[in-house]
Amino acid sequence: MAGHQRELLVREARHLAPGASEEAALAKRVFAEGRGAVLTDLDGNQYLDFAAGTLTQSLGHGHPEVVAALIRQAERLWNVHDSPTPERAAFFELLARLLPERLDTYALFSTGAEVVEAALRVVQSTAEPGRNRIGALRHGFHGKTMGARMLVHWDVGHQAFAGNSVLGYAPYCYRCPLELEYPTCDVRCAALVDRHIASKPNVSALVFEPVLGAAGVVVPPPGYWERVSESCRDNGVLLVADEVATGGGRTGAFLASELLGVEPDLVAMSKGMANGFPFAVLAGRRDLLHSPAAAPPGAYASTYAGNPLGIAAARATLEVVERDRLIDRVRVLGDRLGEQLAALHARFDVLGEVRGVGLLHGLEFVRDRATRAPAPEIARAVYTTALELGLRTSVGGHIIRLAPPFTLDEALLDEGVRILGRAVERVVAA
Ligand SMILES: Cc1ncc(COP(=O)(O)O)c(C=O)c1O
The missing domain is CATH 3.90.1150.10 (Aspartate Aminotransferase, domain 1)
Known part of the structure; x- marks a missing residue:
């Protein structure tokens, strides 16, 4: 050097x-x-x-197009809390074109951990009484704030803080904890997640990375997500996809969930949204994000959430992704x-x-x-x-x-x- x-x-x-x-x-x-x-x-x-x-x-x-959009916006308007701006409606329409139809309602944030926290608030505020636990997967990473860390069962940056979460097997074939081989294993890891979910009526949601990124790009084998998502559906457990790393096209579909055939109820996205500008999106089913328990006044607002600069960068980024x-x-x-x-x-x-x-x-x-x-x-x-x-x-x-x-x-x-x-x-x- x-x-x-x-x-x-x-x-x-x-x-x-x-x-x-x-x-x-x-x-x-x-x-x-x-x-x-x-x-x-x-x-x-x-x-x-x-x-x-x-x-x-x-x-x-x-x-150049993202830079130009940021410069134009920087000259006009930076922050008006979460007030509507002319670009926000257009950005939402763009998102609606890119995301699966059922994910038609959005809240805007600035970072990955922040959007994961927002998803957890929606889950906890809408959960049936008694469903006070949240499921996560071994080797998952969701951020370093306390709620996100509750889902992370390895020491990343800080010691893990298990909180109120329960853990399921991830589809990490190369280091299979059950010492089995795909496909003769018959995706036993998924069967065990299913058994866990079915036997515990206190789980409200499973928060998961469809492809586990920080753990080393763990791509699930066919059969894993089919079994786990069916189990969640059958047992009234919400599917919350953490697509902070994968959302926006990185895996070859706008969402990795689409590629793997999972239909999440909520999706957290951030890294691929605004070409490096701090920005995050919570996308979800309308009935969930509109539910009065999840959306009391101010529920989705914060100082920088959806600030005009972030929206400008995200809109320019995703327009190029779509157009090209x-x-x-x-x-x-x-x-x-x-x-x-x-x-x-x-x-x-x-x-x-x-x-x-x-x-x-x-x-x-x-x-x-x-x-x-x-x-x-x-x-x-x-x-x-x-x-x-x-x-x-x-x-x-x-x-x-x-x-x-x-x-x-x-x-x-x-x-x-x-x-x-x-x-x-x-x-x-x-
Ligand atoms: C899947 C996933 N979720 C959440 C986060 C946390 O994002 P941030 O660092 O923006 O808080 C990350 C960051 O790497 C991530 O990969």
Whole structure:
């Protein structure tokens, strides 16, 4: 790392609270600019950004139409609490076109954790008496506020806080807690979630990531969501999809739920909504979000919830996604990425599994394929080596995630995977 970055890191370290993400702490890069899929650091080094910010910049950094919409809005109006603005109605109409028909009512927020909290408030205020527990899945991640943390049963940032939640098996085939194999397992994990839900009349909702993102892009096998959602329906348990990471097209459908055949009652979306501008949407069934218990005056309002700048950024982002048929591109590019990662998997034993859907893929690093012992030290080394070679990914524990912008072309996609391959090669050879 050259001079300017090092100097700046030393300066800010005098004041910066510790607790940065593994990504930022390991990278030690000061990013100065982003254009499309390319980031430039303070010393002029460039990186292909296969993390798209933090799964946020679906259209790439600094997309001109989003920038123009933000500038226009910045010159006119910034914040009028949650008062209607001319753009809000148009934004809602756009959302209604992109989302399944039954999700026709919306409330706006700023962050992922905030929208998950809002969903929990709707669930708790409308639940039948006695239904005082909320179901979640092992390995799920939903944010760091107290309500969201109640659903997160692993230590991310802070110690887990189980609160009033109950836990079901996630469809994590590579590390099956039941030590079974798909398909001979007959998706036993789903059968156990079903049994749990059926035997506990106190569960009001299941909050779930349809594809578990932070845990390493865990894509459920066919049969899992069919069984679990049928169980929820039969037992009066609401389906609350946390699509903070997947909503907006990343998996090759506007919602990952659609891809997996789940029909959620409420959906939380954020990262892919406004190309990196803080923004989140709670979408839901009209009867739920309109219910008097869920919507007393002020229920969906907060200082920045649905501020005009966020709406402008989200509207511009989703208009481009719709107009340029980018979700079709996600599927095409996603298949190409999947094929290339499968080739990497065949080359390197340290890759226990590669998996993904659309433009969201995870690489799981292991000490050896027999024991499947997680190898965070290898994942970290690959992450930092890839940065040195000009590729930014997302790292957490022994997992590297790839989530490039939807606007990438084939040549850049191939180039990113080539760099990643070189990084693994170097780490393995070291
Ligand atoms: C699925 C999911 N839910 C919720 C969150 C929390 O979002 P935020 O960091 O904006 O609070 C995240 C963040 O990564 C997430 O991936």
